[in-house]
Amino acid sequence: MEKNRTQKLTMASILIAAGVVCSPFSIPLGAARCFPVQHMVNILSAVFLGPFYGVSMAFITSLIRVMLGTGSLLAFPGSMCGALLCGLMFRYTEKLTFTYLGELLGTSILGVLAAYPIATIVMGEEAALFAYVIPFFISCIGGVVLGAVLVAAIQKTGIMSHILNDKSRQQQ
Numbered sequence: 001m002e003k004n005r006t007q008k009l010t011m012a013s014i015l016i017a018a019g020v021v022c023s024p025f026s027i028p029l030g031a032a033r034c035f036p037v038q039h040m041v042n043i044l045s046a047v048f049l050g051p052f053y054g055v056s057m058a059f060i061t062s063l064i065r066v067m068l069g070t071g072s073l074l075a076f077p078g079s080m081c082g083a084l085l086c087g088l089m090f091r092y093t094e095k096l097t098f099t100y101l102g103e104l105l106g107t108s109i110l111g112v113l114a115a116y117p118i119a120t121i122v123m124g125e126e127a128a129l130f131a132y133v134i135p136f137f138i139s140c141i142g143g144v145v146l147g148a149v150l151v152a153a154i155q156k157t158g159i160m161s162h163i164l165n166d167k168s169r170q171q172q
Contacts, residue, residue: 012053015041019061023070035071035079038062039143040150042083042103047096047151048163051087058083077114078136082107096151100144108137 022037038061045054056080065071085106090099112132156158 008049008053010023012045012049015045016057016061016064019057019067020068020070021074023061023065023068026070030141035065036139036142036146039076039082039103039117039140040080040146041078042086042107042150043147044084045098046087046090046099046103047052047160049087051091054083054087055080060155062126073118074132076137077118078107081110081114082140085110096148101146102147103144104140107140108133112136122128128160 019041023035023039026035041061042054042058045057050055059076060077062071062075065075066073070075081126082103082146083106088104090096091100093099115132117134153161
């Protein structure tokens with residue numbers, strides 16, 4: 001059990017580092033910064049680690065990015081809602097299509113609803129409730145495509161079935 005926990009923490013740390021290192025590769029759209037790498041990381045964490053790790057990783061990555069000045073406060077609700085729904089979709093369906101859809105809807109709809117109070121109250125941005133749907137969706141679609149390509153590549157190597165079989169044995 002301790003070995004599994006260490007492996008999960010190591011993988012989570014690597015994915016957080018990838019998210020932080022790639023954070024300069026973002027596209028500013030108004031108060032939001034489109035950051036497709038975070039969505040790719042959310043998908044990988046959903047498939048290999050689960051929703052708890054995904055949300056924790058999204059929080060830590062967002063915190064580091066905000067501290068470094070490469071992210072905005074809107075990174076928290078967008079990435080965390082996406083990671084949660086994405087992780088839950090994979091956990092309960094084990095279907096990648098639903099996982100990708102979970103990331104897209106979690107970020108673009110739930111993330112926007114959670115970001116609105118932050119944008120208006122904390123950041124002082126004047127915005128309509130659904131003003132961030134398009135920027136969040138654009139950011140997310142790029143990350144979902146990156147994540148899907150990476151997961152497909154991992155599937156072709158046969159590593160994914162090995163990891164998922166280990167994961168299911170440990171849950172029993």
